[in-house]
Amino acid sequence: MNKATSLLRRHSLQGEASLVQPENVYSRIRDDIIKGHIPADSRLKIRDLAARYGVSTNPIREALQQLRGEGFVIITPNRGARIRPIDEIFLRDTNEIELLLEPYLTRCFAEAVTINHIKQLEAIQDEIEALKFLNLDRHYELDTCFHWLMYEMHPNRQILDMWCKYRGVLGAVTSRFPITIGRQSAVIEEHRAVIACLKIHDAAGAEAVIRRHVSGSGRHMIQQLRAAKLFL
Amino acid sequence: MNKATSLLRRHSLQGEASLVQPENVYSRIRDDIIKGHIPADSRLKIRDLAARYGVSTNPIREALQQLRGEGFVIITPNRGARIRPIDEIFLRDTNEIELLLEPYLTRCFAEAVTINHIKQLEAIQDEIEALKFLNLDRHYELDTCFHWLMYEMHPNRQILDMWCKYRGVLGAVTSRFPITIGRQSAVIEEHRAVIACLKIHDAAGAEAVIRRHVSGSGRHMIQQLRAAKLFL
DNA sequence: AGTTGAATTATGTTACAACATATGTCAACT
């Protein structure tokens, strides 16, 4: 296991929001939702799913509960679960939540940053730039690591848990899209900019950069979704 | 059913974050956690709980999953669930999340507010002031209604769901505490202040007032927790 | 259109197997 993933695994909060998932039923269903293998808005019948994934009903029930918690399915009492379509609205809503969390977490980090942190961030950023987006999975890992390094020290574990959750959601969705050249250079520029702000202890500046960063990420994502006309 | 609760029930999002719960196993366990009937940090054994609440294991499993989603219990794979102690840290963390959500939602509302909304808010506020905190449950209902009126129109259902969730958590906890005189007048003053800001279309002002409002609510809560020395 | 009734599905129950973790026991060792 490489440095980035071990870092993540070590800090994963409850197994639920772990950023490196095992291949359990939950993530298989999630994948099928994201990749559109199950028609949007269709009913998720427990017995069908149990047959489909070759497990009994209990793991399915649990998985559906988790998926509800992450907004992928909508459960109505006595009426079962339906898929929440992964559309523009879903991405916008999720991005809006990240836009609430990340700038705040960044500001908190900026106010407590040490020289050692900055060195680590620069090391990760060097790796990111060296990779040149040639391996998207690896890039996603490194990018997550970059952000996590800033947030992990925040004392509020509930917020961190939320961040992991929504980060995972967006990551799962966007991992199916390419990254445009324009977005690539923006990502690098923004990461460097936030490091620069941290160096001069400019918390407000760092916060603003991350707001721009997340916002741009959301716009890019939605743009890519539109480009791939299908529902996903 | 009165106006306030029907309003809430109508807009409850998935049954999960409903602000008026039925008496299912989930809420009974939650109550027992909040009221301290189960010692903090103790293991929640599925068999024991099933026996305690007179149901079989499956509903318990689901309830624990839900409680995990709301931060009340911590589940470790193959090692079961433990209670998350309802302590100062828990309240602070939860309040911090509200502090991220509510000012943002308020600002969004302030930018789209109509004269009709303001009239409704004033009507609720009149009721609140007429009640004079003589019936805390009713007060909580009205207060929730006041805030919900501002937020319900926001298009991001995920954020609203989160708000309902954390609102419910804090409500469940604080409903066991009295409200100090000082806090009572602060609540009224702050509600009036936000209405005043809305009238002059001062979104930033409304946001600031709500930030102060939520922040004060959190401080009051923690203070009351300290006063009641017990773990809860 | 509205009603009725059968089929479907969710939800809850029970029993049990498989697996992981924690606990206790015991012998070898310092």
Add this chain to the structure above:
DNA sequence: AGTTGACATATGTTGTAACATAATTCAACT
């Protein structure tokens, strides 16, 4: 004697299966 580590046992979680009940769907029928 006390400590350490391997082993066995106990406890509890997780997954499976078959079944009962209650609610919802849906189609046939006035």
